[in-house]
Amino acid sequence: MDTKLLDILACPVCKGPLVYDKAAQELICKADRLAYPIRDGIPVMLEDEARTLAVDEEVKS
Numbered sequence: 001m002d003t004k005l006l007d008i009l010a011c012p013v014c015k016g017p018l019v020y021d022k023a024a025q026e027l028i029c030k031a032d033r034l035a036y037p038i039r040d041g042i043p044v045m046l047e048d049e050a051r052t053l054a055v056d057e058e059v060k061s
Contacts, residue, residue, distance in 0.1 A: 012045050019059065030059050
């Protein structure tokens with residue numbers, strides 16, 4: 001994931017910052033506990049496509 005792109009992307013729900021999870025290929029919003037998938041190198045920034053993080057799922061920084 002390009003760091004410049006990550007700097008300008010924000011959560012579409014709360015407009016907060018996102019954390020890149022390289023292993024899962026997801027962009028994570030810690031505030032909303034949502035994980036947005038990255039498919040073929042393109043972030044899918046749709047709330048309907050986001051996965052809700054489990055309560056016990058750790059969010060990496």
